Amino acid sequence: MFSLNVSERFRLLILLVTVLVLVGPSFEPSVLAADSSASSARYRLVWNDDPASTVTIAWDQLEGEDPVVYYGPEDFGTDWEKYPSSQKPTRLNPGYREMNNHFAKLKKLKPDQAYYFVIKDSKSVGKRFWFRTAPKKPKPFTFVAGGDTKSQGFELEVGRLSNQMVAKLRPLFVLFDGDFTSGDGTNPDSWKLWFDDWMDQATTPDGRLTPIIPVHGNHENGEKDVIQQLFDTPYQDKCRTNIYYDISIAGKLLSIIVLNTQIETGGKQKAWLKKRLKKFRKSTFTMACYHKPFFPHTKKKRENPTQYENWAPLFDKYGLDLALDADSHMTKVTYPIRPSDEEGSHQGFIRDDEKGTVYIGEGSWGARPRPNNDDKPWTLRSGSFNQIKWIQVFPETDEAAARIDIRTIKIATTKDRKIQDTYVDKVGALDEADVFAIPEDITLFSTEPYGSVIRIPFVK
Numbered sequence: 001m002f003s004l005n006v007s008e009r010f011r012l013l014i015l016l017v018t019v020l021v022l023v024g025p026s027f028e029p030s031v032l033a034a035d036s037s038a039s040s041a042r043y044r045l046v047w048n049d050d051p052a053s054t055v056t057i058a059w060d061q062l063e064g065e066d067p068v069v070y071y072g073p074e075d076f077g078t079d080w081e082k083y084p085s086s087q088k089p090t091r092l093n094p095g096y097r098e099m100n101n102h103f104a105k106l107k108k109l110k111p112d113q114a115y116y117f118v119i120k121d122s123k124s125v126g127k128r129f130w131f132r133t134a135p136k137k138p139k140p141f142t143f144v145a146g147g148d149t150k151s152q153g154f155e156l157e158v159g160r161l162s163n164q165m166v167a168k169l170r171p172l173f174v175l176f177d178g179d180f181t182s183g184d185g186t187n188p189d190s191w192k193l194w195f196d197d198w199m200d201q202a203t204t205p206d207g208r209l210t211p212i213i214p215v216h217g218n219h220e221n222g223e224k225d226v227i228q229q230l231f232d233t234p235y236q237d238k239c240r241t242n243i244y245y246d247i248s249i250a251g252k253l254l255s256i257i258v259l260n261t262q263i264e265t266g267g268k269q270k271a272w273l274k275k276r277l278k279k280f281r282k283s284t285f286t287m288a289c290y291h292k293p294f295f296p297h298t299k300k301k302r303e304n305p306t307q308y309e310n311w312a313p314l315f316d317k318y319g320l321d322l323a324l325d326a327d328s329h330m331t332k333v334t335y336p337i338r339p340s341d342e343e344g345s346h347q348g349f350i351r352d353d354e355k356g357t358v359y360i361g362e363g364s365w366g367a368r369p370r371p372n373n374d375d376k377p378w379t380l381r382s383g384s385f386n387q388i389k390w391i392q393v394f395p396e397t398d399e400a401a402a403r404i405d406i407r408t409i410k411i412a413t414t415k416d417r418k419i420q421d422t423y424v425d426k427v428g429a430l431d432e433a434d435v436f437a438i439p440e441d442i443t444l445f446s447t448e449p450y451g452s453v454i455r456i457p458f459v460k
Helices: 006-027 153-169 188-201 226-231 267-282 305-317
Strands: 040-046 055-061 068-072 085-087 091-094 100-106 114-120 129-132 141-146 173-176 212-214 245-249 254-258 285-289 322-325 331-334 337-339 349-351 358-361 379-383 386-394 403-415 418-422 454-456
Touching: 040 188, 040 212, 055 114, 055 226, 068 100, 085 100, 141 153, 141 358, 153 188, 153 386, 153 403, 153 418, 212 226, 245 267, 254 267, 267 285, 267 305, 305 337, 331 403, 358 454
Parallel strands: 141 173, 173 212, 254 285, 285 322, 322 358
Antiparallel strands: 040 055, 055 100, 068 085, 068 114, 091 100, 114 129, 141 386, 245 254, 331 358, 331 379, 337 349, 386 403, 403 418, 403 454
């Protein structure tokens, strides 16, 4: 047996205290991970119904049998027996994209409430995660919107940076506007990688998972029901390829219409769109999202006049506030515009600050940016870099009118198929108590005279 003198004992004590200070938080019961050999993986949360009272938890069941989701509003870590509620899978899709896809739809949840959960099966208990339901009544919230990721190379790495930004911003949800992987969406390894990355990078350090509202893009065209099979999205007319649906957040503070540019944009989808726009006339704000733009802001992508003819007049007639697209791998924000062939119009649109729709997006969550070489007279700003949209929605108060604030967050710039600069690592992570703060060291796309925020209703 060895002995220590007083000086050595003091140094050892200081070392032990330092170690406890540095690693102590990881031993808090609320964030304890279960065995790293957990038999469930590739978790994703999906909003496919009323987000104030339901959520769908999807995962890949690697091993074990009889998985059950145990959940409740109080954090019991991985002590599954203490959670007051449980849900067995409500849908199974084994073998699809070489994953054992399980879906558990949780119902009768309380609005604007944190819920903690674990998945237990015959072999293990998974790590504890948590999520927040949407408010049922008008209340401020934030979300992230964007699309277009790839499955290899520097584009994969940039997409991972965007995922990390999601974790730092802690949005209520993510609106992912199509093109999840490279190719046509039929490669199992690409989907496994996307889900692994999402779970690894977009999860906050305290285990918060962000629900996804998924949109079908052209890189899902190999089998046009793929996002229904992997995310359990709603569909129309009993046909799993007719993936278009709607979600309302915070009562009807924001109603979101998810459209599909990869199937017939007229016919049944157009008729459905008209009904939804009419239904949401009483919403404070209405937003449409779809993958392909009407008129891209790069010359490398073709224009979509039929899509414009089918949808734009309806957007105008029913007063759509905001439209999100992707596909072109760049960034754009327009002035409020409406369909017109009058003098001063261009490509069927004219600026109308009072009654127009603001169009944003064009993708580049991770995909290599294309040049922004096709601006229009009604383009407010555009750029060629990787980006996501950070959107804050505020209801009317006694002091202020309802509004939407739109910011474009720079993720990276690339050159010669290599990452040139990144803008994520130094960004300060937001606290759950203040998700509206502007993070330290964030890089926002800003142009004069509007600065970094574009507001709806539009402020000149």
